[in-house]
Structures are given as structure tokens and as C-alpha cells.
Amino acid sequence: MKINRAKYFTFFILLAGLISISRAHAISLQEVVISANVIDYIRLSVPENINNSDDICQNDTSKPWVVTNNDSGYFISYENIESNIKQLSIFSRFLSSDKGCDNQFGPQNNSVSNIQITSAGLLP
Amino acid sequence: MKKYILYTLLILSLIVLPNHSKAVTDTVDLSTDVMEFISISVTQNDSIAFGNLTPGSPLTGSGGTRISVTTSSQFGYDLAISDSVTGSNSTLLHTNVTDRIADYAGTIGTPTIWSGTGLGASLYSGTGKAVKWGSGTTYNDALNKYAGIPENSTVIMEKSGYLANPDLSYIGWKVDVPNNQLTGSYAGSVTLTATAKIN
Numbered sequence: 587m588k589i590n591r592a593k594y595f596t597f598f599i600l601l602a603g604l605i606s607i608s609r610a611h612a613i614s615l616q617e618v619v620i621s622a623n624v625i626d627y628i629r630l631s632v633p634e635n636i637n638n639s640d641d642i643c644q645n646d647t648s649k650p651w652v653v654t655n656n657d658s659g660y661f662i663s664y665e666n667i668e669s670n671i672k673q674l675s676i677f678s679r680f681l682s683s684d685k686g687c688d689n690q691f692g693p694q695n696n697s698v699s700n701i702q703i704t705s706a707g708l709l710p
Numbered sequence: 711m712k713k714y715i716l717y718t719l720l721i722l723s724l725i726v727l728p729n730h731s732k733a734v735t736d737t738v739d740l741s742t743d744v745m746e747f748i749s750i751s752v753t754q755n756d757s758i759a760f761g762n763l764t765p766g767s768p769l770t771g772s773g774g775t776r777i778s779v780t781t782s783s784q785f786g787y788d789l790a791i792s793d794s795v796t797g798s799n800s801t802l803l804h805t806n807v808t809d810r811i812a813d814y815a816g817t818i819g820t821p822t823i824w825s826g827t828g829l830g831a832s833l834y835s836g837t838g839k840a841v842k843w844g845s846g847t848t849y850n851d852a853l854n855k856y857a858g859i860p861e862n863s864t865v866i867m868e869k870s871g872y873l874a875n876p877d878l879s880y881i882g883w884k885v886d887v888p889n890n891q892l893t894g895s896y897a898g899s900v901t902l903t904a905t906a907k908i909n
Contacts (some may be wrong), residue, residue, distance in 0.1 A: 612748050615750065617902070618901075619756065619899045620802060621759050622811065623897065654890075655891050702887055
């Protein structure tokens with residue numbers, strides 16, 4: 587029987603490789619299950635002094651008034667302590683860093699007000 | 711006369727019979743090749759429930775995960791970790807099946823003392839623990855160094871030599887999220903792999 591040495595050599599190398607691979611895959615697996623529940627977070631940070639309407643816009647992403655992870659959105663309310671006027675601004679959407687500008691929010695032009703601002707996440 | 715014949719036969723039988731019970735010996739050769747065996751089991755905390763996570767307040771769960779590896783390999787074994795999740799995302803997937811908590815920024819090549827957010831793992835104890843994992847000794851030790859969990863199986867510990875007994879290792883977990891991480895429940899799984907060394 588005539589043996590092709592090149593083929594025989596290739597076969598031998600492949601066989602050795604297969605044996606090596608099968609030995610290298612002596613493995614065992616196990617799983618670890620992980621879970622976490624991210625809860626509501628909201629932070630309100632407003633400028634100390636609001637001088638004009640631009641200040642009340644949250645269009646500067648570097649200085650957001652509200653940061654929240656609430657996927658139902660949040661509201662901002664304020665109370666003019668002197669006049670006891672309350673207004674409510676609602677952002678009913680998930681915004682990781684809101685940059686909206688609500689025209690109804692903030693003191694009137696050319697007036698000086700002492701206001702108390704509140705923010706809270708909305709319930710689903 | 712009969713008596714002499716009887717004595718003679720008796721003496722002859724004493725002389726001849728031992729030759730009839732002559733022993734012969736041979737040997738049976740026995741051999742076997744013990745194949746490589748390896749098994750891994752999580753013997754403590756195979757489920758890590760971090761509970762409620764407030765952004766900015768990292769959690770470490772209630773204990774570390776204990777891993778037991780038994781192998782017949784004369785060269786030891788490698789312990790690896792993976793989560794099958796591409797990119798910088800971790801295995802922790804929101805119930806909306808879209809949002810994920812990110813991987814911690816430290817890598818298995820260079821774990822770091824906890825700083826920042828994401829899901830990280832730390833090999834805080836083990837007979838083959840490398841120095842790079844920090845000097846912490848408990849699951850929530852501040853000196854632990856953490857790494858994000860890679861998509862593909864990556865070795866976190868190499869153990870050399872034959873081990874007559876099960877070898878124990880311990881992994882601590884830590885998670886934190888940025889304050890814009892969508893609220894809700896996240897879950898996932900991490901795969902630990904033990905591979906016998908062949909040389």
C-alpha cells in the first residue's frame with residue numbers, strides 16, 4: 587500500500603490537535619444570578635438668585651435644576667410666600683437631565699419675590 | 711507383610727505427593743489513565759440580590775460568592791468570568807428589556823479601588839488570588855479592587871499544581887448607578903468557568 591507521506595503527516599497533526607483541543611476544554615460552568623432594584627432619585631438644585639426669565643430656563647445642561655431617574659417624570663411647584671400664589675409645572679416624561687423651559691414658571695418680570703420651590707417625582 | 715507394604719506406600723506418598731502440588735506463577739499487568747476531571751460549584755451566594763439601590767450609594771449585597779473547584783489536573787486550573795453582554799453594559803437588564811446598568815470601569819487586567827458607578831466584581835479571597843485584586847479580605851472590604859465583567863470568558867485567577875482537595879475562591883460584587891439611571895428592577899447572570907490546565 588502506497589502511503590502519501592504528506593497526507594499522513596497532515597492527518598497526524600490534525601489528530602494531535604484534536605486531542606489537544608479536547609483536553610484543553612476540560613471545563614465546568616456555573617452561573618451566579620444578580621439583581622438590583624434602582625429606586626427613585628430626584629435632586630433639585632435651583633439658582634439662589636433669579637434675575638430674569640433666562641435664569642428660570644433649564645436649558646443649560648451643565649446646571650440642571652432637576653435630576654431624576656423617575657420614568658414617570660416629575661413636577662416642580664413653587665409658592666410665592668409673599669403673595670401665597672402657587673404654580674405648578676409638570677414634566678411628565680423621563681428626563682435624566684431636564685433642559686426644558688417652562689414659560690409659566692418663575693417670578694414675573696420686574697418684580698421681586700421670595701419663592702419656595704419644590705420638586706418631586708411623579709407616580710406611575 | 712501387608713503392614714510393610716502399607717508403610718512403604720505411606721512413605722512413598724509423603725515423598726511423591728508434594729511434587730504433585732507444585733505451584734506455578736504468572737503476573738497480570740494492570741494499568742489505567744486517569745482522565746482530567748473538573749467541576750465547579752457555587753457553594754454560597756449563588757444569587758446576589760442587592761435590593762433597593764439609590765444612585766450614589768453603592769451596594770455590596772449581603773455576602774460574597776464562594777466557588778469550589780475540584781479537579782484531578784496535575785497542573786491546576788483557571789477560573790474565568792463572563793456575562794455574554796457586549797460593550798460596556800453589564801448583565802443587569804431592566805424589566806423593559808432595553809436599559810442596562812453599565813459595567814464598572816475597572817478591568818480584570820487592572821482592577822481598581824471602587825470609584826464611580828456600574829457593576830463590578832472583586833476576587834477578594836482565593837489560594838491563587840493575585841495582588842492586583844487589592845488587599846481586602848471580606849466581600850465588602852474597602853480595599854477590594856473591582857473590575858467590570860467582560861462579555862467573553864476572562865481568567866480572574868490562575869491556580870497551579872495538583873489539588874487533592876476542593877479549592878475555594880470568593881468573589882465580592884458591587885453596584886452603583888448614576889443619578890440618571892432609569893428607576894426599576896434589573897437582573898442578570900454571570901458565568902463562572904473553571905478550566906483544567908493541561909501543562
